[in-house]
Amino acid sequence: MDALLNGSKLLGHWPSILGGLIIGLIIKYFTFLRTKKLRSSKKLPVDGKEQIQGLSNKSSTEYKKNYWKPALAEKPFVPFVPGNDLNPNGARHFYELVRGRRSIRTFNALKKPPISTIENCIRAAGTAPSGAHTEPWTFCVVEDPSIKSAVREIVEHEEYINYTKRMHAQWVADLRPLQTNAVKKYITDAPYLIIILKQTHGTTDDGRKKQHYYNEISTSIATGILLCALQAAGLCSLVTTPLNCGTALRRLLNRPDNEKLLILLAVGYAVKNCEVPDLVRKPLDDIMIKY
Template identity: 40%
Template sequence: MSSTTNYSLGAVLAGAVAGISVGAFSALYLNPAKTVRKDLIPFHSAQGSHVMQSKSKDDHDHAHVDYHFERISHDEARARSKAFAQFLTMRRSLRFYSDEDVPVEIIENCIEAAGTAPSGAHTQPWYFCLVKTAALKEQIRQAVELEEEVNYQRRMNKVWVGECNILVSALPDAFIKPYLTEAPYIIVVMKRSYDVEPDGTRKEVYYPEQSAGIASGILITALHNANLTTLTSTPMGAESKIRTILGRPAHEKVYLLMPVGYPAANGTVPYRTPDQLRKPMKDIYQLY
């Protein structure tokens, strides 16, 4: 992708849902006439739109660039939004994976999409570790299972454990996590509590919890759009061990583990009784 290409993840997903070909998508969303020269900085002022020659970082900290917006009709917006919502109803969290390999570029594209997430003061307090090496996946699994057994036996509320058992089975070995080694990849989402500049000075970040959560949501959606399955797993108690296994710095904390791949041939998802279905709109939304 060239540095001048600019289109939204929403447009990509909407195009995929609608079955638009890559060529047709490019014609709709990529307009070469709107590429911007890197040596020019367009901005708005009270006197109108202008283009100024680029200056040093300190000279244009308060400048803004033009926002190019492609307006569509309300009818098209309704169709896209409905198709997108229906597309996402097919997403399920999966615990049974094929060991079939996935081209790494597909997952990298999804991570790139996640990196477009908004964040507090644009500090982007996240990092994504893509783990393919079998030995590392095994170490992560062992660390998670060791802590998960303690979680199930002592740390977790019994009611919560009972509700989890509906999803993972009520067997004594429910803490076993085979998907962490069966899936061809694990994405370890890291949340940064601060950043470190090249000279070693500490740089503050803002709203890292919310920012990492938004990025993770976009990542899940991008993976689903790429015809891949995943699961969000919170490795309670194993965060520091996983960080050490991956050699990540102290200002990063494991936020989520996400196995990624294709479903196993005999893979299943939990049956949902009527009271376990996704909440209807009346229970999650109100117009004020």
């Protein structure tokens, strides 16, 4: 062992190693102090009039409670009005309705549903639950042909790169049976595009940043309700998540930085003799476990 230690090349550099360790510990210590100070300032802000150390009539807990006012307005509680009693047939009818929904890629460009139908579907989506009732979603309905063409140009540019460079070969192979590629003709053919944005945060009436909890999950739930509403209205849709297009689409639509692209939804009617893959969904026993 002594021979090994004496012959080690590392021992010849022990001053540099020791100095590096000391410098690292010093940096870590000052980083710890800075982080602690930042956390303290965020958890317990000082308003300039009253230092927390000098609180005379308040405890620190009471101070926090008074500062962290809810971003939402205080709401009174009202009696809950339940819906109809349990209707097993209603659940079955709903299943029969939504089981027929399929994503299509060939839209009838000449047949356009009334905008009031789209508005009612989005009203339904707006009933979705959300974290702390922040409703962190924006539904941009695009029917202007020039804007749809601009959307298509953005998406096709990025999708070409995705298919040729970014996406794994297995991913491209898995999409082949669905006959998808970088050409997105449905974007300009569909009468409507609904570009769904999640809001990472909002702003309170007094100008403070309002945290939006579970914004992606909440917006995804709202999108699910929207898909069901569109199906109930007799409309067809296609759910897409165009990779690397979020910033360009947000700028095209002149949306703020706190809104991020989640889904691009094409909506309208299918062309005559439209075909879809003959897919089979998993049986109930594969998706539900009873305890």
